Amino acid sequence: MSSSSSYNSPCAACKFLRRKCMPGCIFAPYFPPEEPQKFANVHKIFGASNVTKLLNELLPHQREDAVNSLAYEAEARVRDPVYGCVGAISFLQRQVQRLQKELDTANADLIRYACNGIPSSAAIPGSNNPVQPVTLRQRAAPLEFGGVGRPIGNEGGGAFYQAPLPPYPFPYPPLPWNDSFGGDFNGGGGNM
């Protein structure tokens, strides 16, 4: 994170907006001049003043992640103007469903192997390798997605978002941070 509000190099935001990059510019730490496209995308989708408002509502240590997630969403929306990130979510949800089915099938096979009389040390109680069906610890909760006229929060209305599959392989860029986060990713404290 570097500040570019110097005499020599305005940040990407101030360059884009053609204004003087003042010391303390709220964009400067997060939009370095080497990445002009990042701010261009964010500006196109969210607008500079909305981004300023969003950042001002956050604590300073939260802003970098917020900007990176906004940039990610903006890029996804530029690539897929109809579905944006929701297309990625649909795609990933389908993958989770598919894997869960495969896991259920594999567990059923495992139980059949263990219980259908095929002699194996693994089936002997107290052996070193007991047969244990494995279940997905975290089942994906279906996301509520109301269409026009269907308010979210309707008790019987929760359903998967049924976006059609995009006609190309998963086009979304990798996440801007390491997936194996240790802390909570709901930095704002929100829950779906």
Next chain:
Amino acid sequence: MSTTISSRCAACKYLRRRCPPDCIFSPYFPSNDPQRFACVHRIYGASNVGKMIQQTPTEMRAQVADSLYFESRCRIQDPVYGCVGIISLLHLQIHNAESELAKVKAQIAFLNSDANQELSFRPQLEGHSIVNNLCTGQSSVEQQQIASSTIHGPL
């Protein structure tokens, strides 16, 4: 007969303006769901939403409005990560599922190879198939005695 139902869509009500007959928002932001437009307006702003809808073919505009509403709701509920937090969670779930599937498949492969190994060491008995023996649960000693009595007569 005067109508008491407002003819303005949720967007024009929110923006306190007249709702023209060709309002870009009205098909996707009905007046009975004011929260929907409030969310997208808060995150994207009215003119950005209008531009995004305008630039999309008519038959896809409902999906644009729906997805913008979903993302704006995610962002309001989680101002730091928005819906990218959900994507992270799904990546993690996929990673966990793939690991667990690999473990189960390894267990199956182990059981399979273990069963094959045991079967290959068991002596072949005349007139008896291995499968039949397994089904009757006879021990290998009993099977050999039966084989001997069959060939040589009762003991």
